[in-house]
Amino acid sequence: MTSRIADVLIPLALDTAYSYAVPEGLAVEEGDVVQVPLANREVAGVVWGMRDGQGGNLKKVTGVIEAPNLSPRMRKFLDWIAWYTLAPKGSALAMGLKIPDPDRQEVARVGVKLAGPPPKRMTPARQKVMEVAQDGTVRLKSELAHAAGVSAGVVNGLIDEGVLETVTLLAEPVAEMPDPAFGHTALSDGQREAADTLVAAMSEEHAPVLLLEGVTGSGKTEVYFEAVAEAVRNGRQALILMPEIALTAQFLDRFAARFGVKPATWHSGVTGRKRERLYTAIASNEVKVVAGARSALFLPYADLGLIIVDEEHETAYKQDDGVHYHARDMAVVRGKIENAPVVLASATPSIESRVNVERGRYRHVKLPERFGGRSMPQIRAVDLRKEAVPKGRWLSPTLVAAVEDTVARGEQALLFLNRRGYAPLTLCRACAHRYECPNCSSWLVEHRFRRSLVCHHCGHVERTPHACVECGSVDSLVPCGPGVERIAEEAAELFPDKRCIVLSSDFPGGTERLRTELAAIAAGEFDIVIGTQLVAKGHNFPLMTLVGVLDADIGLTSGDPRAAERTFQMLQQVTGRAGRGEKPGRALVQTWQPDHPVIAALISGDAERFYEEETRVREMAGLPPFGRLASLIVSAAEREAAEAHARAMALVAEPPPGVTVLGPAEAPLALIRGRYRFRLLVKTEREVDLQAYLRSWMARCPKIRGNTRVSIDVDPQSFL
DNA sequence: AGCACGCCGACT
């Protein structure tokens, strides 16, 4: 006798769907969320396929859970992600599935209001409730109890007696309907033309990918809002992806100015019931526009008609734990599957996107000038070989003069140094002992404010010692080199009456306080901002007219093949902070190598030339313009590491045709949290099934001895 | 993710 069998994918790190028998009379369809027994517990999973067969020895589907059905397109997308990222299918599903918490269902919105005469038996608690309810307004049950300072039981008692009556409240809408005709921002000719191109792309049979490039302040947001408006007019959904930090009140206000309401937002801070409601409302096409961080890409949109990836070059789009993916690339794939146009917006597009434009895979839409006739900041180099900086100082006389000048006019200056802490290296004056991390052999960075030495690689923290741990000398520690804290000290000495603030990712007080301080800066409550990368993006500081880059050379010499590109983008972003308000801005870039291609391109403003040069350099080095970086991770005890390394190297030494493994052959192993890790650049022809190849690596080298294992991490930034 | 099984060090 045959019966129906459901292949159910469970959102755990499992690579295959498990088969369950469907009991007679239970309606189960592909994409349904079902409850199934697994080992000794019940879990939720999604029906990935249905078939007929002999299901006698299988466990049975327990029931169907009331949750949005995952569409075939969504399942295809998740399958693709699992294949592409080498992640178990179940892990991919875990990103796109939210199971409603049955306990939360009870929190129904029940309102109560005064309905009858006072109760026969009056008590002090009841009296308080009556006083609050006297005005006759409808309140949530819990609110009324709280306002009266009594327990919910008292309110329930009054309801039973008929003194209060319950009113069913309509669920609070998760998001309001954006109105595409609400506000019309005046667009420049250039903006209008770009907007028309995007809108026209939305009615093409095969949805294209468009790279929207425009310098900082050219009004990209207003341009892609027109595409969003078109999606809403067509009754389809639009997703605006952005790096988490860019989801600011500023952005939401701009959206509201165009559409009359704020968009629904999705990020790690949206939790609980709100998260559930939003999830189902997106699945039922009630919510039209979602602005969200990368995880918003995995929501079950009913009818997705447009994806915007704002700041597409941002590395924050990479997810580096669990399933490794790059949200920008996955957005392109989802757009293909949903047949929705994808707009990649950036002032400094990534090399991959540029190459995709060159090869005709993406379309290029350019916005030439700053909006409102504002000019780009004037950028000048300060050649540190020619201009001496006083010993123990890091600001050149030219920069000091410029800062003085700027703050004297009541404008703001930004001093940019991409180094957290006080000093990147600390050593002992007496014995030259260098403070290193016990876990991962990198320098410990002194954080004077926290009185500790911190490893920026693995997070190890220890208290700054009084006496040298090696030779015992007291007060012998010497800081070497500058960090932002040290620059703040220098700025305080140079400009004692000016208000300075240091911003870095270890800002005390967390994101909340950081947001307040960013707003305070925008409001002009500080004169000098000293900051790391953090200040390069997101926030707008209208009073900032000077940006000083203290050391443009940082990062140019790191071994990362993408170092030049990343440094160029970062410097372009940070110098672009100047002059975004009424007054024109300028930037001073301190450097030891003004002729370096990155610095030269920055000064001349010729990004095009830089990208051409960079692409050529990579080709000469045998690197594809955008290849795949695979990290080979060897988990091994220290004494077994050498053998593990040798075994892994032997494996990668014989790649199949079409695959080239580019060094490092004798890479020094870096020990990070008990794992030796090294990176390999894998160059492949497009046709090669890299996934199959990498999987064969893992299959052929499952373990070396005991708990020594080899696994592969694929760098999410890669070709499509 | 949970949960069981199993192999080694510290002790009521």
Place this chain on the structure above:
DNA sequence: GTCGGCGTGCTC
């Protein structure tokens, strides 16, 4: 002797 640390493997 056992308690319990977590490393390893399995879940239709």
